[in-house]
Amino acid sequence: MSYLLRRIGFYAFTAWAAITINFFLPRAIPGDPVQSLIARAQGQLSTDAIQSLYILFGLDDEQSLVSQYFEYWGQLLSGDLGLSFTFFPSPVSDVIADSLPWTLALVGFTTVISFLLGTALGVVAGWWRGTWADLLMPVTTFLSSIPYFWLGLIAITLFADQGGAFPSSGGYDPGVVPGWDLDFIGSAIHHSLLPAITILITSMSGWVLSMRNMMLTVAAEDYITVAHAKGLSQRRVMVSYAARNALLPNVSAFALSLGLIVGGTLLVEIVFSYPGIGFQLFSAVGAKDYPLIQGIFLIITLSVLVANLVADLVYLLLDPRTRKEG
Amino acid sequence: MSGEPVLDIRGLSVDYGLGDAAVHAVRDVSLTLHRGEVLGLAGESGSGKSTLAYGMLRLLPPPGVVRSGQVFYHPGDDEPVELMSLSAKRLRRFRWAEVAIVFQGAMNSLNPVHTVATQLTDVIAAHEPRTTPAARRARAVELLTLVGINADRLGSFPHQLSGGMRQRVMIAMALALEPRVVVMDEPTTALDVVMQRQILAKLVELRERIGFSVLFITHDLSLLVEFSDRIAIMYGGRIVEDAPAGQLYRDSLHPYSDGLLHSFPALRGPRRELTGIPGSPPDLRAMPSGCAFHPRCPKAFDPCAERTPTLLAPDGREDQNRTVACWLHTADRAMT
Ligand SMILES: Nc1ncnc2c1ncn2[C@@H]1O[C@H](COP(=O)(O)OP(=O)(O)O)[C@@H](O)[C@H]1O
Ligand SMILES: [Mg+2]
Numbered sequence: 045m046s047y048l049l050r051r052i053g054f055y056a057f058t059a060w061a062a063i064t065i066n067f068f069l070p071r072a073i074p075g076d077p078v079q080s081l082i083a084r085a086q087g088q089l090s091t092d093a094i095q096s097l098y099i100l101f102g103l104d105d106e107q108s109l110v111s112q113y114f115e116y117w118g119q120l121l122s123g124d125l126g127l128s129f130t131f132f133p134s135p136v137s138d139v140i141a142d143s144l145p146w147t148l149a150l151v152g153f154t155t156v157i158s159f160l161l162g163t164a165l166g167v168v169a170g171w172w173r174g175t176w177a178d179l180l181m182p183v184t185t186f187l188s189s190i191p192y193f194w195l196g197l198i199a200i201t202l203f204a205d206q207g208g209a210f211p212s213s214g215g216y217d218p219g220v221v222p223g224w225d226l227d228f229i230g231s232a233i234h235h236s237l238l239p240a241i242t243i244l245i246t247s248m249s250g251w252v253l254s255m256r257n258m259m260l261t262v263a264a265e266d267y268i269t270v271a272h273a274k275g276l277s278q279r280r281v282m283v284s285y286a287a288r289n290a291l292l293p294n295v296s297a298f299a300l301s302l303g304l305i306v307g308g309t310l311l312v313e314i315v316f317s318y319p320g321i322g323f324q325l326f327s328a329v330g331a332k333d334y335p336l337i338q339g340i341f342l343i344i345t346l347s348v349l350v351a352n353l354v355a356d357l358v359y360l361l362l363d364p365r366t367r368k369e370g
Numbered sequence: 371m372s373g374e375p376v377l378d379i380r381g382l383s384v385d386y387g388l389g390d391a392a393v394h395a396v397r398d399v400s401l402t403l404h405r406g407e408v409l410g411l412a413g414e415s416g417s418g419k420s421t422l423a424y425g426m427l428r429l430l431p432p433p434g435v436v437r438s439g440q441v442f443y444h445p446g447d448d449e450p451v452e453l454m455s456l457s458a459k460r461l462r463r464f465r466w467a468e469v470a471i472v473f474q475g476a477m478n479s480l481n482p483v484h485t486v487a488t489q490l491t492d493v494i495a496a497h498e499p500r501t502t503p504a505a506r507r508a509r510a511v512e513l514l515t516l517v518g519i520n521a522d523r524l525g526s527f528p529h530q531l532s533g534g535m536r537q538r539v540m541i542a543m544a545l546a547l548e549p550r551v552v553v554m555d556e557p558t559t560a561l562d563v564v565m566q567r568q569i570l571a572k573l574v575e576l577r578e579r580i581g582f583s584v585l586f587i588t589h590d591l592s593l594l595v596e597f598s599d600r601i602a603i604m605y606g607g608r609i610v611e612d613a614p615a616g617q618l619y620r621d622s623l624h625p626y627s628d629g630l631l632h633s634f635p636a637l638r639g640p641r642r643e644l645t646g647i648p649g650s651p652p653d654l655r656a657m658p659s660g661c662a663f664h665p666r667c668p669k670a671f672d673p674c675a676e677r678t679p680t681l682l683a684p685d686g687r688e689d690q691n692r693t694v695a696c697w698l699h700t701a702d703r704a705m706t
Contacts, residue, residue: 174432264431265478266473266478266479267478267479267480267481267482269424269429269431269473270473270479270480270540271481272429272465273427273429273465273466273470273471273473274465274466274492274493274496274543275461275462275463275464275465275466275467275493275496275497276462276492276493276496277462277496280492280496284484284492285481288481288483288484289481289482289483292483362483363482363483364482364483364485364527364529365482365527365529
């Protein structure tokens with residue numbers, strides 16, 4: 045247990061450091077975000093309005109850095125991430141709340157499917173090595189070496205452009221109104237199929253390869269031979285002895301990959317102009333929308349940390365050897 | 371003690387790899403284990419003892435293959451079964467129920483992610499599917515008690531047990547289905563001498579109580595002299611001598627057996643001078659011609675380098691129930 049407490053302490057410290065850096069970074073950036081907003085408003089803002097903007101963005105010179113820092117924490121804890129420049133006057137938290145579900149649905153779902161399918165294929169490929177299952181390997185190795193960007197563009201060219209069966213951008217048809225009805229859900233699924241399939245193709249092979257390797261390693265263990273000698277069924281040996289042990293490293297890798305759902309989807313969402321958080325970050329960088337960038341970074345950092353914690357917990361749960369230690 | 375045979379190995383040859391690259395690790399081995407007997411199999415490391423044990427139970431890891439030979443199991447009342455030709459399904463039912471094995475790597479023989487209870491009961495469930503979970507658990511408790519482990523260890527994971535305990539759990543597991551034969555492949559090498567003796571004493575006691583036969587494999591001949599009824603000596607993949615334990619100890623015939631006896635301190639009886647065997651075990655890829663031991667043999671003479679001796683009753687001792695593969699003792703008949 046003290047092991048877990050130490051890990052939690054470590055993650056809390058990392059979170060604090062990330063949040064603090066997040067506070068200082070924009071203040072260290074040369075140039076003034078409010079100036080760029082003023083420039084964009086083309087002189088339509090009064091001096092009063094400008095001053096209130098500075099205060100709004102937390103860039104108020106009249107306050108000391110220390111009190112700004114504490115105020116920043118106070119805002120964070122109440123879920124206030126400031127106002128977005130590009131979507132002014134929408135708060136950053138609203139912008140994120142709008143785009144996060146898209147990412148979670150598309151990438152979260154495909155990450156889980158990719159892990160489950162890839163791991164199952166890896167188990168089979170590892171267990172039946174030296175048979176037809178070996179044919180799977182050159183294919184998977186090839187797929188895992190394809191750069192995502194390239195695959196995405198090919199997919200759009202082949203299946204989306206010039207009256208192809210799939211849309212090449214967006215999360216749903218402009219014609220439908222977002223809501224929990226069949227029209228909208230159908231349209232959303234239609235839009236997400238192509239990106240989902242491309243993610244699956246490139247990410248699944250990683251799980252296949254690592255699971256197969258672990259299966260091969262575990263197959264040489266004495267306890268597998270014992271399991272055969274005991275006359276247990278092939279199925280029982282494969283699942284309960286080989287796969288159960290081979291799964292350990294893959295499961296913690298999976299927990300970590302959950303943390304990358306939020307941050308690791310930039311490429312997918314850019315290629316498919318998908319209205320998720322990665323695409324939002326991409327646009328925010330282009331628009332120098334500092335509060336939004338900050339907010340998204342914060343979400344990414346926190347989700348990676350939470351995923352790490354989950355990985356630790358899962359390992360603790362699956363591997364009895366880690367339970368008593370430390 | 372030696373009644374009818376339980377396990378009869380006939381001309382078993384095992385290779386690692388195929389074709390020209392194959393290493394012949396076990397060569398034409400014939401060996402018989404009798405009912406109620408402890409048969410010791412000794413030989414330097416690399417002589418093929420484990421390969422023989424794995425091979426006869428069809429447990430060889432790739433690239434191991436049984437090239438030829440037969441293994442007959444005699445269930446007592448029924449017809450004997452030939453293991454090499456058994457279907458996968460029948461083989462699975464045969465394993466553990468008739469012949470259980472405690473492996474050389476017994477330290478790693480337990481699955482680290484399952485409890486002792488799970489691993490003791492899953493074998494019962496596999497072979498006796500109609501037993502209830504409660505009955506299986508009760509049997510597991512019984513088995514642990516048998517090997518001197520407290521029942522509260524049932525919920526333990528392997529890493530929570532000491533080496534000696536894990537070893538005894540494996541012995542308990544081997545006895546779970548009351549097999550007629552238990553194969554032990556260097557079950558105690560990783561343990562200290564005191565623990566080795568404790569476990570072996572336990573084993574002998576259990577054998578007397580339950581009545582199974584043991585094929586005991588070790589490179590430590592002095593252990594066998596103490597605990598076994600018969601001893602077979604293996605060298606370069608062949609059995610070179612097979613004799614009752616006492617005879618082998620007092621009056622070994624093969625110079626290699628003699629060398630082995632002088633490689634370990636005897637724990638009882640008169641002290642012997644420890645001389646060991648000069649030279650090193652043969653390279654299986656480049657076996658010497660004739661008798662594989664001749665380059666290291668202090669008594670080698672003319673025929674040894676040219677012709678391979680066969681395992682036969684030694685000259686003038688045809689009544690002694692022993693065999694040896696050595697030109698010194700089988701010259702008369704093998705020449706003709
Ligand atoms: N997987 C393998 N591939 C090739 N050769 C092997 C393999 N396993 C064992 N051998 C060879 O077979 C011979 C017999 O090994 P083994 O049966 O383990 O001997 P022992 O148990 O008497 O120490 C050794 O010379 C070893 O090099
Ligand atoms: Mg061995």
